[in-house]
Amino acid sequence: MSQPDPVPVIAAPHAADAPVAHQFDDAAQQRNAATLGMWIFLATEILFFGGMFLAYTVYRYRFPEDFRHASAHTLIWVGTINTAILLLSSFTMVLAVRASELRNRVAAVRLLCATAGLGALFLLIKAFEYRHEIAEGLLPGSLFHFGPADGPAARLFFYIYFLMTGVHALHVAIGVVLLGGFALRAHRTRNLAGMATSIDLLGLYWHFVDVVWVFLFPLIYLIGRHA
């Protein structure tokens, strides 16, 4: 396998100082393999979330008016601010990946912390939103109560709402924990080069969670807004 690799690799010039495991020809191949593994994981995540998007699609098709009324109960400004926070966190994340590739350790640590902070802020706001919704009687269960204007499928909307945003929030929480751990590791390590691929992959995960929210936001918050 001495043929030159025709595949373009974005960080190949810097990957040279990462340790190479014995099963790989070189650092670039090792990095490509790791990146491919992450993309395969994300492809399974598309289908994992996809099942819930399918449930949403089927029931919204069956009960369009109930879904519209139920959606109007969600807090649109909270959802919009949280979307902006996640988009900004993707910005700090991509800058953290860039900083780690430029071997700028101080910037990488700060940007990882900033991303974790924005993720934690998202979760905090989401928690207040849940508390408000539970107090309003929107959590499916014995305390669930709705006005006469809301149809029977409003409960289904909120079941799907809590399921999808809950699973998404779990992904954000996992991301925040990983970001915090990575920031600590990057702060302590003498060899940031050895972490560059890991930070890149964490970035892929974080942006994917952002993409999921980009689709959740309009489907949950925006369908019942016009008269």
Place this chain on the structure above:
Amino acid sequence: MNPDPAPHSPTVRDYARITLALLTLLVLTVAVAYMNLGVWSTAAAMLIAVIKAVLIILFFMHLKAAAPLNRVVLIAGFFWLAIMLTLAMSDFLSRG
């Protein structure tokens, strides 16, 4: 060792532009939601969501510059999702 960035690697300004575009699209999708577009309301919201997702995937997840195999994996993921949605909805849409 402090290597220079690769010549084609995006600058902070490039990333800031993408972020600004994403935030603009967020404002746009909220504004569109308050207009009465009838059945086109959801289509407009989904179109904006797809544009936002494509921006994130191409520029933040670097798929534009990634190895072709990674693109195939992502497309396969969305293709299987499309199979699931299409077959399931072709059933629900064709029921009496």
